[in-house]
Amino acid sequence: MISFFSRGVGALLRGIWRAWLLIVPLVLALSLVRLGQLAYFWPTGFNVPASDVAMMAFQGLRFDLKVSAIAGVLLLLVLPWVSGRVNVRIGATVVFLYVMLSLVNLHYFGFYKTPIDSLVFGLMEDDTSAVLHTIWHDFPVIFTLLLGLALSAATVALQHLLLKRLNPDTILQTRHVALKLSCVVIAFFALIFAGKGTLREMALQRQHITVTTSQFLNDMVPNGVIALKYAWDSRGLSQNLQNPLAGLRTMGFDSPMAAAEVLGLPHHNEAEVKAALSAHAALPAGTPKKNLVFFLMESWSAEPMLYQGPKFDVLGRLAPTLDTACHFSNFDSAHGGTHPSLEAILFSTPITPLTLGDVGRKPIPWAIAQVARQAGYKTLFVSSVRSGWRDLNRVLKVQGFDEVVDANTLKEAYPDAELGLWGVWDTYVFKYLSKRLAAQPVDKPIFVFVLTSTNHPPYDLPRDYQRVPRDMSLWRGETSSEFLQMNLDSYHYAADLLGGFVQDVQKGPQKDRTIIAATGDHNVRSFGVYAEPQRRYLVRQVPFVIWGAGASCGPQRALPASHRDMFSTLFPLAGIDGQYINAGRDLLRSNVSPDDPVNAPRAMFFTGEARNDQGIWQLGNKSSFVCSSAQKPAANCQFNALDDQQERARFGLLDWNVRVSLKKQSAIAPQSLER
Template sequence: MHIQDVLPETGIEDDIWKAFLVGGRFDAKVTAIAYSPLLLSGLVAAVFHGAYRRWLTFAIGYHAVVATLYVIGCICNFYYYTTYGSYIDLFVFGLWEDDSTAVLINIWEDYPVIRSSLVALGIGALAYQTSRWFLRSRLGRINPQAYWHWGVTSLAVVAIFLSTFVTARGTLDSHPLKRYHASVSQYKPLNTVTPNVFMALEWASSDYNEQRHFEPVSEAKLSAQMEKVLGQPTPVYQTPENKYLQQNPPHVVVAMMEGMGMNILVEDNPPDNDLLGRLRPHFANGFLFRRFLAGTSGTIDSIVMTLFHSPVATISHSSAQTVALPSSSVLPYKQAGYEVAFLYGGNGMWRNLAGYLPTQGFDRIYDENDIIKAIPEAEEYSGTWGVPDGFLFQLANKILEEADKPTLLFIMTTTNHSPYEVPEIYEPGPTEISDRFAAMAEYEGEEARVLLETFQYASDALGQFMTGIKQSSTLRDNTIVAVTGDHRVRNLSTHEPTEYGLTYAVPFLLHVPNLILENAPHTYDPMRIGSHRDIFPTLYHFSLSNQDYITLGGENLLSSDGVSNVGFNLKRSINEHGAFSNDKSGLFYPWQKENPLFNQPQPEEKRPFDAGWAEEYHRLMDYYLRSQILPPKSSDSP
């Protein structure tokens, strides 16, 4: 398979040039790292004439070895791509994990091992001869008796060190050249050829070290855990039949906002401290749940837990990355004929999402490259983690306006992330550093102010997007928008007792058009409690008719029959009685009666609920994920 066979004939010239440019940076990075030991040893040897002569001989051999390894790596990467359609990834470690003899025999039979080895050795020999000739020529000959002023020598050494360091780092930005830089196009082949084999091996090694080792679980053990936690032996549920939704399937947007934590939102106090901007009327008029927990404290962790019920954050780049999970939250929409897309403000190669999400039912992945292509102005304001949220939401609106079928759009923003920076195109509204914020935040002064303004910008961009939907003649009556945060704002203390249930909380805002509400029973109680696991079950009931779905205890928070009022986070959980720790400490803080977002300052020993619930729920997630990845055991015996 050749790359040009899977690329369009026109319109990708810029992407190709970008692939070469970024690929060149990766090559320069690896080359600088490879020759750094030679540079260091040469600087030491240069002090001694005899040692330097021996070093020259060593350098020739060293260069030949590096050249040979480069060729071997390129050949391996080429055949790996032709076989698996990807640069080398963690599955290369199957040589050790599988039947090694069988794998080696397969390689010997299917690939030109001898011819490739001869080519590599030949180029290595050529590199040896050319470097040897160069050092003996007038160009490469250095007069050991030549005198250099110590200042010139020092300047040369410092310049060499700095240039090597910058080249090895790959960039002058705050983040060194990494995997997500390899995503240069919406066309996967161009992303595949961008990194060299040595970078790919480094990433594969990192993934291999991070991956979770999955063990099978018996059906009996899984069913028993389902009964214990869910009260039924399976996680399958069904939405009621709804003729209106059947005939008028709406678009569904899930916006997971970076760092939209309630531990900052409680600071909102207009007009002095405006943290919502144009999102304010939507907070006032939508279904808003404030006693709502993020599933985790990490972005990728919350994404995979929300979408796939996975307690394993590394699943998208683990040994299970090619396994399609029946529990994917987007599958009910796929089965109902929806187009399913993921829109990310950063690079799609982050955490291998561009490779993983299509396996789980996503039809299209949009990232910063697509945003910049659609809105060229975005590139000028691109920051550390991606393009500003405002441009991301512009593309989201464009996708919905141009959609020719019902669309589910899952959005992950990036702007409200440290290092905080307000885009130059935005004029912040008033913010104020309160005594509470000053006491709890790691930032102070200008840094604290920028944190608040960045939060305000992200909220304002979301508000502008929601206003546009409500004012659009094509979207206002058939577009549901759900908003939540991926996790708390990390730069605030987690140790305040009165905020024991607030620390890991995020908002859940739901906008449902009136035409849908008129045709779907619902009850809104802003004091209901929930967490990320409730997002999709709630959405299913206002967008899908008579559709099976899978959830591990998630509920429709607008149900007329009430809810269980439980919110789960890996660290802490909340229910109608208060907030409690999920560890063995047994800490429990009741809610304050006068302000039920906060807790009593002193813990209580008496807990009016099952303190082991969170542990059992986490065990259920673990069992269920393993049951989807590996065939179940026939018994519980090892």
């Protein structure tokens, strides 16, 4: 038995040893392809600091190690048990596949100016023979194959040399079983962590490709394997938009006309319905165009604001600004995640992810930034995160933003900024905004969309941040999370920065021509699960606050509302007109009829939930209704079938608008290598 166990342990160690002796030369080969790609495509006159190039090369090396180690882990199913000759053949196959994918990525970058993305799957979706003919005609296919074979042969030769010099079978013969077992454990976990790409932080992901302010260098980071993997992910995440009625039918409607009729909208034909979705009352003549600065604050929940006070300060400098603001205190997010909420706000879409694939590379006409730019605004996206996250660096520029300022840009502008897990501290976002807004010409209004990130696990804060003592007995929410107090500190940090920015603007020359608005992307998970019915209404709640000279807040501040209502409110206030979608209602209107289905005081969560002043429910599911309200629920609290029907109609029409519009757009501009 001991002998059998010893042989088994020895075989495992031999397999892990072989895996590592494959990984080392494979990483070198992939890095060599990257350096060749960098040299081959280096633009004439292009100058960047050597430190940026080194950072790119190092990050690329980490991704090379990641994909190579993953291959090594998978090969552990066979490597311990095969002969040396078979081991070399397996290694040669893996090496050739990896090297060729990176060479394909090189040519793909040369054609599309981007690493492999979801468009690569056009090989199967288009006229395959025509695409292959184009590839044969336009690319050095034979040379690339020969180069791939040469690099693979050199890599396999190095692997063979390492196997010969460090023969695992010879080494294992004289080792005790306990030592062998220890080596198995150590080498195996080393392999696992290599596949993760890091020891301390989260595993290497798509956002980690963005390491400099140079898009060119960032594009050099991914090898062919990881680029293809992310392309596959994007393809899977992108929705099939070929059936425009899919969402409507899920909501119980056979046509957009049927849904429009429920909402009292024009509904004679599809064109009339579509026009009604973007029809707005004309702005008064002479309405000035004001700067609009909008903040999507990471994890900015509504609940802490309920307990704000001298002994429980979670707002800092933001607290005194609320006296002159329009604070909508019964307000829900569109989604429970940052990117889905971002898409819902920018594109009025319940379909998400929408822009990770091909859709994100074509302008969406009703995108918020597109509307602002067409209205004469300079459009700017500013964030403390790396814009490579969810491909934002590419998507946002296509969707109407003139500039994208991210963690790398801020690091370049402020060399003392530390790059953390998610990016730089939010402090630098507000520094940049203050400087940028002060320099904006009076005759050119600006629209700024800001995404913060510091108020996010692991709730790290700058070293110089002074934590505020709080009487935790004043916290009336749930206390089960061990991160509650850390989260409240990071919440205070972000809110205080926002308050400082608002105060500076209100005291400065831009005061009368600037609207500032802020909301949270979603509730904070550490604040509780909200299982109790009386607290259930808080589960999606985030603040929505507007600061602006002359803003009349009206009677809707305590009524249910949500993300879908924000730009229907902000654009008229800022003097922006255009073809944006009437996703919600204008929260500053004072003459709203309770019988108007389009302007009814309800909130919608874009996963298919709605909330009125009595409770919350899943659309179309009467049994899901829970009585829960910021006010004491009425004695006759119950499911309202009419509310449900109208909210299903609104949800279905928003879904239909995206599908029918983008399906037509795809038909006009088909994916192809010949585009």
